[in-house]
Amino acid sequence: MEINIDKIITKYKGKDGIAIPLLQELQELEGYLAPESIRYLSEHTGIPVAELYGVATFYSMFYLEPQGRHIIRVCKGTACHVSGADTLGVAIRSYLGLSEGENTTSDSRFTVLEVACLGCCSLAPVIMIGDKTYGKLAVDKIGKILDQYE
Amino acid sequence: MTIKTIKVGMASCGLASGAEDVYHAIQKNLPDSIELKKTACLGFCFAEPMVEVIDEAGKSEFFGYLTPRDAEKLLNNTLPDRKLLISQKRDAPANKQLARQVRIVSRHSGSIDPENIQDYLDDDGYMALKKVCSSMSSQEVIDEMKASGLRGRGGAGFSTGLKWQFAKDAAGDKKYIICNADEGDPGAFMDRNILESDPHSVLEGMAICAYTVGAQNAYIYCRAEYPLAVKRLKKAIADAEEMGFLGDNIFNKGFSLHIVLKEGAGAFVCGEETALIASIEGKRGMPRLRPPFPAQSGLWEKPTNINNVETFASVAWIINHGAAAYAAYGTEKSKGTKVFALAGKIKNTGLIEVPMGITLREIIYDIGGGIKDDRPFKAVQLGGPSGGCIPADLLDTQVDYDSIVKTGAIMGSGGMVVMDDTTCMVNIAAFFLDFTQNESCGKCTFCRIGTKRMLEILQRIQNGEGVLEDIEKLEYLSEQIINSSLCGLGKTAPNPVLTTLRYFKDEYIAHIKDKRCPAGVCSALVHFEIDEEKCTGCTLCARACPIHCISGEVKKLHLIDQDSCISCGACYTVCKFDAVIRT
Numbered sequence: 081m082e083i084n085i086d087k088i089i090t091k092y093k094g095k096d097g098i099a100i101p102l103l104q105e106l107q108e109l110e111g112y113l114a115p116e117s118i119r120y121l122s123e124h125t126g127i128p129v130a131e132l133y134g135v136a137t138f139y140s141m142f143y144l145e146p147q148g149r150h151i152i153r154v155c156k157g158t159a160c161h162v163s164g165a166d167t168l169g170v171a172i173r174s175y176l177g178l179s180e181g182e183n184t185t186s187d188s189r190f191t192v193l194e195v196a197c198l199g200c201c202s203l204a205p206v207i208m209i210g211d212k213t214y215g216k217l218a219v220d221k222i223g224k225i226l227d228q229y230e
Numbered sequence: 231m232t233i234k235t236i237k238v239g240m241a242s243c244g245l246a247s248g249a250e251d252v253y254h255a256i257q258k259n260l261p262d263s264i265e266l267k268k269t270a271c272l273g274f275c276f277a278e279p280m281v282e283v284i285d286e287a288g289k290s291e292f293f294g295y296l297t298p299r300d301a302e303k304l305l306n307n308t309l310p311d312r313k314l315l316i317s318q319k320r321d322a323p324a325n326k327q328l329a330r331q332v333r334i335v336s337r338h339s340g341s342i343d344p345e346n347i348q349d350y351l352d353d354d355g356y357m358a359l360k361k362v363c364s365s366m367s368s369q370e371v372i373d374e375m376k377a378s379g380l381r382g383r384g385g386a387g388f389s390t391g392l393k394w395q396f397a398k399d400a401a402g403d404k405k406y407i408i409c410n411a412d413e414g415d416p417g418a419f420m421d422r423n424i425l426e427s428d429p430h431s432v433l434e435g436m437a438i439c440a441y442t443v444g445a446q447n448a449y450i451y452c453r454a455e456y457p458l459a460v461k462r463l464k465k466a467i468a469d470a471e472e473m474g475f476l477g478d479n480i481f482n483k484g485f486s487l488h489i490v491l492k493e494g495a496g497a498f499v500c501g502e503e504t505a506l507i508a509s510i511e512g513k514r515g516m517p518r519l520r521p522p523f524p525a526q527s528g529l530w531e532k533p534t535n536i537n538n539v540e541t542f543a544s545v546a547w548i549i550n551h552g553a554a555a556y557a558a559y560g561t562e563k564s565k566g567t568k569v570f571a572l573a574g575k576i577k578n579t580g581l582i583e584v585p586m587g588i589t590l591r592e593i594i595y596d597i598g599g600g601i602k603d604d605r606p607f608k609a610v611q612l613g614g615p616s617g618g619c620i621p622a623d624l625l626d627t628q629v630d631y632d633s634i635v636k637t638g639a640i641m642g643s644g645g646m647v648v649m650d651d652t653t654c655m656v657n658i659a660a661f662f663l664d665f666t667q668n669e670s671c672g673k674c675t676f677c678r679i680g681t682k683r684m685l686e687i688l689q690r691i692q693n694g695e696g697v698l699e700d701i702e703k704l705e706y707l708s709e710q711i712i713n714s715s716l717c718g719l720g721k722t723a724p725n726p727v728l729t730t731l732r733y734f735k736d737e738y739i740a741h742i743k744d745k746r747c748p749a750g751v752c753s754a755l756v757h758f759e760i761d762e763e764k765c766t767g768c769t770l771c772a773r774a775c776p777i778h779c780i781s782g783e784v785k786k787l788h789l790i791d792q793d794s795c796i797s798c799g800a801c802y803t804v805c806k807f808d809a810v811i812r813t
Binding site: 096103166 | 243247278414415416417422455511512580661669671775800
């Protein structure tokens with residue numbers, strides 16, 4: 081693991097404005113930002129741990145906990161909101177058996193997140209799984225879509 | 231008719247509707263005589279997947295709502311008329327909608343292959359850059375931009391020519407330009423579409439700007455939620471560098487420009503220019519006090535010019551056709567055309583480009599086709615979380631920067647979300663406040679805490695626990711937040727509340743005094759039951775229920791488990807027999 085982190089560090093060390101790309105690549109490598117990895121980054125780049133955490137907690141794309149194999153982004157944009165996004169979100173969570181405050185299924189298959197807007201407003205309501213967008217959704221279409229993912 | 235070319239729309243909306251499968255189905259049985267091309271989005275997203283069929287005479291027809299099974303009929307010319315959208319040969323349902331548009335920024339959207347630089351070059355691509363580099367001085371370019379009247383399309387509406395002038399006049403030999411592609415307004419997706427459909431037009435605009443202000447380095451800050459835009463931009467930059475339109479010594483004129491693509495990490499406030507700069511510098515995206523403006527001290531404290539995607543995409547056309555041609559469109563103070571995103575309860579969802587000065591009514595009814603299911607129009611939300619809700623009696627308002635501001639909304643980046651009588655305006659106000667208080671960077675106390683307090687009040691009202699004094703409190707807090715916030719996010723955050731209070735106060739009063747939600751949305755104030763007489767046992771409601779709390783067998787009476795019911799209203803919306811009673 082550390083060999084790969086070292087590669088990232090070598091790529092950016094000494095350059096300006098590297099906190100975000102460093103964390104982005106670390107997350108790509110490990111799936112999330114583990115405390116020990118952040119500490120390792122800090123020790124080898126000289127960027128204080130506080131600064132790395134400051135950045136990591138500011139932006140919504142950084143995860144401080146392990147995520148499921150597939151990330152479901154439920155769009156909460158205005159168009160989706162007026163087209164039933166809340167109901168859709170409830171249905172997805174209910175289908176996956178997630179209880180309140182829980183975002184990742186116990187088998188680590190899915191993580192369900194809400195996002196501000198996916199920019200596919202013309203197909204509202206919309207969700208994204210990985211990089212694939214699903215539009216014009218309804219509650220009864222959810223099962224068929226989610227069942228495609230292992 | 232002999233088909234010469236078939237183009238399949240492959241932007242995000244097309245792909246999400248199954249364009250990839252349609253493309254492969256056509257490809258499978260494609261005769262050698264027909265050329266099959268990939269293009270992006272014409273803006274008629276409601277009809278995706280779409281194809282354009284061009285015959286030997288060069289006449290074109292667009293068909294929509296395609297499935298892979300339509301491929302054979304498409305190749306045989308036997309598609310049913312109901313799939314026809316636009317035609318140069320006959321009457322077609324969307325001919326009028328297209329004819330009302332003036333497509334400058336979106337001139338290539340849905341016609342060229344965005345991943346093929348040759349397509350862009352074939353339509354005067356990079357000719358404006360060549361013209362600028364070989365025959366225009368910096369000041370001449372700026373004068374042309376000023377004369378065009380182009381104002382920043384990101385929302386603030388500042389004169390682009392003037393902005394470039396400041397950056398050009400700023401002292402210093404190292405300067406930067408930034409393309410703001412952090413399109414965060416929920417309801418706006420024109421920038422995504424420009425990047426996916428015509429990325430080179432943005433790069434060319436950036437190169438012209440860099441030449442003009444004297445910058446050698448540029449950044450595009452694109453939100454990471456747009457993976458396709460990022461992919462196409464990367465390819466476009468590499469192709470343009472390879473062909474010498476970017477990179478060192480462009481057109482052998484000694485001018486160099488290197489463009490770096492930065493992916494955002496998810497923060498709405500980074501749409502604000504000083505926050506965006508902080509984010510490129512690798513920091514938390516927190517806005518700072520202006521002045522100094524970025525034109526004097528921006529990225530790495532060097533003079534920096536920032537424009538958004540649509541602004542840059544307008545530049546090459548203006549240089550090629552002249553400022554006067556651009557300024558011929560629009561109103562006295564808002565020149566040219568603007569791309570709008572139509573979404574929500576409108577029939578023709580998608581993107582349109584129209585001259586400024588057109589009325590909201592013309593956009594929503596003539597081009598947008600009116601309200602879904604012919605329900606009554608209630609409001610149109612303009613300008614995202616910084617904007618406001620405009621009611622029916624202001625539908626004849628002209629769409630230009632100044633007229634929209636008079637309504638209490640703002641033009642913003644051009645997202646229009648249409649709402650009908652099933653939308654609760656208190657709920658919408660709360661929705662936006664929830665958004666802004668989440669996205670507030672936390673620097674200014676009034677924005678950080680004030681939006682939170684406002685949200686709590688709105689939630690109380692939605693729960694039927696509001697008191698009349700809450701309205702005054704909301705107005706008071708709004709004023710404080712507007713006056714005490716540093717950046718646009720805080721200064722405009724109360725707008726959705728203020729405009730709904732201004733135009734839909736009766737709905738607030740109904741929630742507070744009558745404990746009633748007129749639109750039937752606020753779950754604490756509505757109750758659903760199934761009418762024994764009317765229920766036919768069609769099972770539609772049971773399938774629509776997100777938590778499966780409706781039971782019943784086929785053709786038998788259905789029942790809602792009241793203990794589990796979350797009052798979302800999904801059953802009420804889908805029932806075709808008025809058998810779900812809402813009280």
